[in-house]
Amino acid sequence: RLDNVLADPNIGLDPALQDFFNAMQVMADDPSSVPSRQVLLSESGSLVDRFHDLNRQFTDMRINLNKQMGAITTEINDIAQSLGRVNKSIVEAIGASGGDDPNDLLDQRELLLAELSKRVDLAVVPQDDGSWNVFIGKGQALVMGSNVATVGTRASIADVSEMDVIFTDSLGSRVITDQMSGGEIGGLIDFRDQVLNPGQNQLGLVAIGIGERINAQQLLGMNLNGTLGSKIFSSPTITPVSHSGNTSAVTVSASIADSGNLTASGYQLESGGGNLYTLTRLNDGKTFAINTGGTYPYTTAEIDGVTLTISGAATLGDKFFVQPTRNAAQQISLQITDPREFAAAAPLRVKQSTNADSGNLNAGSGALSQPVVSNVTNLPLTGPSSITLEWRADVDGNGTADDPGFRVTGGPGGTIAYDPATESSGANFTFAAYGGMTFTVSGVPAEGDRFIIENNSNGEGDNRNALAMAAIQQQNTLLGETSGVAETATIQEAYGLLVSDVGAKTRQAKINSEASDGLLARHQTSLSSVAGVNLDEEAANLIRYQQAYQASAQVISVASSLFETLLGAVQR
Template sequence: MPSIFDALNIGTSGLNVAQNAINITGNNVANANTPGYTDESPTITESYPTNTPTGQYGLGATIQTITSSRNQLLDSTLNQQLNSQAYYQTLNDNLSQIQNIFNETKGTGLATALNNFFSSWQTLSSSPDLATARGQVIQSGQTLVQAIQSSYSSLQQLNSNLNSQVVSNINQINTLTKNIANINDEIKLASLSPSQSANTLIDQRNQLVQQLQKIANVTVLSNTYSSGSQGQSIGANQNEMTILLGGMPIVSGINSTNLTTQASSSGKNVDVVFNGQAITNKITGGSLGAVIQLANQTSPSNSSNPSAPNTINYMDTLNTLANSIINQVNILHSGGSGLSAYTQTQGTYALTSASNPVSQSEQAGVNLPIKDGTLSVNVYDSNNNLVNTVSIAIGSNDSFSTISQKFNNALGQYGISMSLSGISQGNVQITSNNGNQFSFAGDTSNFLASVGINTFFRGTNASNIGVNSVVANDQSKIAAGESLSPGDNSNALAIANLQTQNVMDSNTQTINQYYESFVGQIGSLAQSNQNILNSQNSMVSQTQSLVQSQEGVSLDQEAANLIKYQMAYQASAQFISIVNQMTQSLINMVQ
């Protein structure tokens, strides 16, 4: 039969249990507003009983474990939602910047510059000899160039900022993974026996994992919990956590591996590297996934730097637009004549070889191959009297040597010759040596535009487009017609009509329609992304509320628990007081 001293032990165990339970309750209350804190509760069990002939007698109570209310499945769901939320939030923030780059609402954007440019050619066609009309063409051309280059520079700056964000995010990941590995080690030491728990460390680690999930689409493999989905007990394998990024283990138990960054093979963006292996294209979620996607979309694409499916490459689209404007205007302008003839002129695009086909030797990268056609040249004497119009047949596979030989054979008698500056590469030059002059009366082969002779624009894309210095410095060289005859407006009218011709997207859109479609896509994508973000925000809010209801501290419940444990403490103290009186009575009886 249990002795009276067993009764004292029972009372003492009750006091200890109640006191520790009150401490746990107090800790919950103190951390009610601590981010990531999970409500804890004592698992109270009966102490092992003593056996007697009349049966088993209990020997009080003990706290077996301190149980966390964390729900692993719910936490995993929230982390996935936070990953998506961070992805769409980052897209949303940067799409707003892109919308501002191509903002057409104030009438000062690229669409306005395009309209004004073609309108100036229309005005010139009405007065092809008027100096003010020619000056307006130059001014509108320079304004268009500035609008294109401004958009390009803004995209370039955004791309630079995005690549800086990649480096910053990788530094954050490395800090987080190092801290997670350190906490794994602490959890291992704090959990040497199944009865020990490391709830505080587990909460801290889960906060770090959540921050990591917001940055990138990591996969967390863990044996952190060992029982059901509601009141989770802490098991002995709490430190066994592996975190993968792109299939690579950036955390493995108590070890972490730092990621590094390096310039991509294209040299345009930053690659994320794990132990010498680039894993950039495997990072598709979180803020880092969005930043990588946008960095690809704001730099010219190539085989090693693809944009995400069903997305717009903003830089490629702007370059395509600029290249088409350059080529389409130059094709017409190069085959026309201004108010004055040339005695010497030089192309703006360098050829790498005189013997290879011209279309294969355009070092400047103009996407304008020559084709089978005819180049016509007007020859004038020193008094601007037309001497002759000479036509030269050009083939699509002709080399510069072949073309210059044909040209010189046909025009050499007038002292006009074609040559190539430099030996290994250079610009095409046409020169008159005997007082005659020349202009151009049409070029259906695109040769002049391809090498940059008598063109309105120079450059190849949005980064280097400009007005050809020849026409910028001498308005008389604006090719409004096909001859020096006063009032010839045929070329100006043709260039003005480019605005209504389908020259873009496999000849299905005009230049304006192509750009308007591009701006419309940006707006549509931004709105669609905003809608998804709003939905994602709602989902995160609902899940966070559910997490708080299951894992967070309920002050009402803690107040009830406090009263319960206080009464238990008082009852145990009363019990000990009674046992003490019994003991005193027993001692008095013995005396």
């Protein structure tokens, strides 16, 4: 079903990204055209749908993986119960026969162990009474003679959408997910941790990347209604999870500060007591020390593009889990419904005015570039609704032409120095309090020449902001993570890294599987050729290689389908 859904040409993410940017360019070519804007609105909605569709494949795969883990633990328990009964029967048979081996029961036990080894990594320890103790994971005693522990699954504390493996014996229940390896369940856990979770995180990173960058530029523009732009896409929300064992009532919230610094990783925040916390990046173990200084609520500086707000002093050992990008591809939505709301125009424009002294158009060769804004503070311009720059050789009016520059009326007022004798090739200026606007003055103005920066009223034909949004496609805006190394990437390259990473892991799993398959076959042949000797060593080897084979096969089973899905998506 997954292959069929993702093979559909309507699913691919890369084509949807390309179609979105193509439509943005079409609008830039004819910004006053409502039909071209309607196409962009449609492609924006299609892009959102693609994120949802692809994220749903990850979600469905996780649900299916959870079910498989539950089914496998049930099978492990059934086999363990049978091993306990067979152990008891072997001990009783040896005692009744005076020490003779009950071969049928021994064969039955070996078959059960072979079945168990398909599902989980295990070790066996023969006992003097003829029974075998069976250990799984990293020393968990599943079968001790006729006494049997159990395994099961339950929702993870860090992420309720996935399952942890729980081991229960006479000492109680505990999580052993990180200690499980080999066999089908080890393969599922490896796939989830190495492919599924990083892949969904990377998909979310791409969703955040395009949403936040496009939104940021859209907010700096003017729409066809003559008002400043509003968000095209929704912004993601991050909901940290408190560990169920926390003893304090402290809560943690998180928000995205800079999408360009985000990683495709989860994080754990742990209280060190008092004012101290440690944030651990889970994909590579890097830690960040946090000292709140005792002031609450406390908001951290940006860490990997995220800020955390801690409500109070947590108890030593309290933990919180943060997944900045995991749900972003699911959360992204379209926020505008009217094609006129796309902010294709810039909010300000420059025009030459009449010379203050002659009443004619500017006489000199001076020029002022169109201003570029970085925020919308004090925009649109009001009271007055324009800023006038008038060039004077004696800008301070002291009667000496030794301080050339512009008198500024409106906006920040005052004067700015500009000497054509040394700066005619271009000098940059900033009015920080007015949209952070920057502009360049060049050439040689004549005395009294004026330039006016004004609101871009009736700017239907202006495409400057649309061009800026279209240019985002080619800009390095994200940290695309592959093999634990962060590298600057475009939005589409960041998605390509997801595809290549899944492909690399799939190829490695196939190599491991082929190697394990060969060893397994060789030892099966060796075992079948031996007669009348102690088979314990050969059986143990057989079990070991069977575990490796099953684990690799399980990774291939799920990773290969995901790789084919994603590869097909970017080729459409």
